[in-house]
Amino acid sequence: MLTPPLFRDRRHAGRLLAQALQSYADRRDVLVLALPRGGVPVGFEVARALRAPLDVLVVRKLGVPGHAEYAMGAIASGGIRLLNDEVVQGMEVTKAQIDSTVSAESKELHRREQAYRGVRPPLAAAGRTVILVDDGMATGSTMLAAVRALRTLRPAHIAVAVPTAAADVCARLRAEADEVICTTTPEPFRAVGLWYADFSQTSDDEVRELLDEAQAGGGPDSY
Incomplete structure (x- = not known):
């Protein structure tokens, strides 16, 4: 029996993920960091719903x-x-x-x-509550590297948030991050793209446009 996709596309997944993150809404200490490329459309919707600033963490x-x-x-x-x-x-x-x-x-x-x-400097993470977002986790290796890298910037709290992931990967990340939110953990997981109707590659142009739009929209702090 075929399982239907859980998400129409990454933007849809981000809106659903944001529902699980409402406790972070309207907090001035919150920063959303998305892992490019695929995590950025997800992170854009999360940041917009939480009214928080958005940036990327390139790993x-x-x-x-x-x-x-x-x-x-x-x-x-x-x-x-x-x-x-x-x-x-x-x-x-x-x-x-x-x-x-x-x-x-x-x-x-x-x-x-x-x-x-471009020339815009990265947003400061020190002392902040940082939500690390990607479009999913199959092995978790990139997210693990991101969490460990982010720790060196001394944030107050790191929350990993993804729309879908393998259950064992979510469990492993809980030993590294302060909080892990995996809204769906289908089994067998196999691959992130299986759970999206549209999993087409996110381009550099799309990443830049979403970051520019997030900046133009403002937020709890200035960019």
Whole structure:
């Protein structure tokens, strides 16, 4: 028996997710950070419903040289760099290899930040309640990197919020974030895109347009 999609598209998913986040509405300390690209349409609807500012947290995983699918760390917006020493030592990754990987991923991170935000500086997360949003979590590896990166900016509270995810992934993230909101955890999960009628790729242009629209709409604090 086929299961119908849960969401029409990412904007629809964001509106439904926002209903589970109403306790954060109209609070001046709240900041919504979306993971680009797919998390931005979701985060836009969440931020609009909560009347909170929206920004992006760009995260790039650092793959082990020769085994790119195996993460040895991550870099993120704000000059954040995290390394998993156990993986680095276990895979015998050299400093030169780390530096080369970081350099390559930093260029892509910078390109994305320029494409999305232009000259606008990132919004400050220190001391704030930050809601990290994506369109879903199948393995949770990117969100985990985002949470760990965000911790270095010293927010007061980190809430992970996604419209859909694998139940075991939500459980694992609860050991890292202060709160995890997964509005649907269908089983078997398989892939995020299965639960959307329209899961077409979000473009850089769409990300920029949504961030610009969020900025123009104002919010509890100025951009």
